[in-house]
Every structure is written in C-alpha cells, then in structure tokens.
Amino acid sequence: MDSVCPHCENIVSSAKVELVDSVETFGTRWKSALFSCPHCNKVLNVSFDITSHAKHIIEQVTKNITNQ
Ligand SMILES: [Zn+2]
Secondary structure, eight states: OOOBOTTTOOBOSSOEEEEEEEEOTTSOEEEEEEEEOTTTOOEEEEEEOHHHHHHHHHHHHHHHHHTO
C-alpha cells in the first residue's frame, strides 16, 4: 500500500528532511528533524533528532572531563 501525502494526496516514496531548532517554553533548545512532502513542501512530521542530541551530550561530557 502506497503512502499518500495528507495535504496534496500524491504518493510519498521519499521525504525531504531538514534540521530545525525546537525550543521549549523555558528556553531549552535542541535540533529536530522536519520531514516534508517532496511534491507540495508541506510538513508531514517533526521528530527529535537523536544524532544531534547524542553529539551534544558527548560535547558536554568531554567539556566536563577536560575541565577537571
Ligand atoms: Zn504533499
């Protein structure tokens, strides 16, 4: 069964992905992956980008180790 875009109803066999900033109300920022339809460019989904988050954790741990 083919997946269709809920906006333009074209078959979506791939999605465009870009990293965007997500901001919580108290100011914490992180990267999220924004998936959009290749036909109409409307947003299909936004999800937490685990790769960017893991990189941030490694940077913070490395910074704490080197500052001791
Ligand atoms: Zn579409």
